[in-house]
Amino acid sequence: MSKNLVSRPELIESTGTLGIQADVYTNSLTKNTRRAYTTDVCEFFGVSDLNQVPLHQVQSVTVASAMEFRDRLLAEGKALSTINRKLTSLSAFYTFLSRHEVGIMEYNPFSAKEGLARMRQNKRYSNTRCLTVDEVQMLVRVTMEGDDLEALRNRIIVLLFATTGMRRAEIVHILLGQIRRSHGKDIIEIQGKGDKERIIVISPTIKVMIDNYIKMRGLTYENKDHYLLASHTSNARHFEEESQEPKPISTQTVYNVIKKVAERAGIHADDVSPHCLRHTWFTEALESGIPIQDVADMGGHSDLSTTRRYDHTKRVIKNNPADMLTNKFLGMAD
CATH class of the missing domain: 1.10.443.10 (Intergrase catalytic core)
Structure with missing residues (x-):
């Protein structure tokens, strides 16, 4: 468990979930971003509500597990832009959890600085249909x-x-x-x-x-x-x-x-x-x-x-x- 988490027990819900911190996080996002980001985070943890995310599961995520998630999306045939968007959503989530006043994580496993590379998109053209x-x-x-x-x-x-x-x-x-x-x-x-x-x-x-x-x-x-x-x-x-x-x-x-x-x-x-x-x-x-x-x-x-x-x-x-x-x-x- 994160030493920051131990030093700030008032941030932890008795249920062992993110609880109030989930609300603080979603309220920190603008309305245009909130739905997409929270949907991606919930998908990663297999829940329908951000409040339901277990703290132990949040803290168990490593760069290796983040890479596994990225590679699984690629194997499923997800578009590179979609994969990168989901990684960005999760990176923003973990950046919030790593903030001093939150203290749930000590680092961001989805950060490029930690070694999680984004998918390279080398397309020089758009394959979207253009109408006349x-x-x-x-x-x-x-x-x-x-x-x-x-x-x-x-x-x-x-x-x-x-x-x-x-x-x-x-x-x-x-x-x-x-x-x-x-x-x-x-x-x-x-x-x-x-x-x-x-x-x-x-x-x-x-x-x-x-x-x-x-x-x-x-x-x-x-x-x-x-x-x-x-x-x-x-x-x-x-x-x-x-x-x-x-x-x-x-x-x-x-x-x-x-x-x-x-x-x-x-x-x-x-x-x-x-x-x-x-x-x-x-x-x-x-x-x-x-x-x-x-x-x-x-x-x-x-x-x-x-x-x-x-x-x-x-x-x-x-x-x-x-x-x-x-x-x-x-x-x-x-």
């Missing part, structure tokens, strides 16, 4: 078919993905209080991946749609703590009663919306996803001539090489000489 302009227009047209709450909401979802490049988790957590005017533009101030803040500009056309949508729900921008996107049926009058605490639409619901819209538009649903629309935004933004550093900043990429993957993919395909050389070598060249 015509296909995006087809998606939007489908959402124009109705004038009820659900149709208007779905229209806003599709257009926010396609015109701003926001991530799914970022879109579902937009609060009405984050939408305002600045420098003559309508903007949304969001807290994105890694809890990094950034400004999203929305077009006047989409702002009008948003205005109409929140008005149909009986809300105004004074309802700052209400989420922009609501979960409701097409015949719902309001998102919720005044007495209820505002809740965001789920990321799964947004995923399902994109799939259903794609199916109705006649586009193979397996080829379309929220990230597919985000990819399309990156590709079109770069294609329009916006400097890659600006595109990276607007899209929330901290590493420019991530943005280059989108540019690299299109250039390799678009500029490939396969057709020209085929004609040449077959004697079909002009």
Whole structure:
């Protein structure tokens, strides 16, 4: 047992679990990070609630067992990005436990400094499907078919993905209080991946749609703590009663919306996803001539090489000489 743990017995629950420290940890995370990180930690320990994690099991984790977990995920065929995200979640958890005022661990077994290497991702391209302009227009047209709450909401979802490049988790957590005017533009101030803040500009056309949508729900921008996107049926009058605490639409619901819209538009649903629309935004933004550093900043990429993957993919395909050389070598060249 950690000597720090012995010296701070008031931090230990009588049940032998993390107890109150689990609540302290989750409260130290922002709302955008909390669900993903705690889910990863619970998965590692085989529990459904962080409060249930046994202290003895927490303290028994070593660099070797962390490596075994990483290698097992790899053997299961998990994506390298998924493995790295889970390792990051667990590293953040153990960094918290290693803090002096917590005193449950003396070191972080998931830290790279302790020898746990992350999976190297050498992909220079993105294999996510990029939609054409015509296909995006087809998606939007489908959402124009109705004038009820659900149709208007779905229209806003599709257009926010396609015109701003926001991530799914970022879109579902937009609060009405984050939408305002600045420098003559309508903007949304969001807290994105890694809890990094950034400004999203929305077009006047989409702002009008948003205005109409929140008005149909009986809300105004004074309802700052209400989420922009609501979960409701097409015949719902309001998102919720005044007495209820505002809740965001789920990321799964947004995923399902994109799939259903794609199916109705006649586009193979397996080829379309929220990230597919985000990819399309990156590709079109770069294609329009916006400097890659600006595109990276607007899209929330901290590493420019991530943005280059989108540019690299299109250039390799678009500029490939396969057709020209085929004609040449077959004697079909002009």
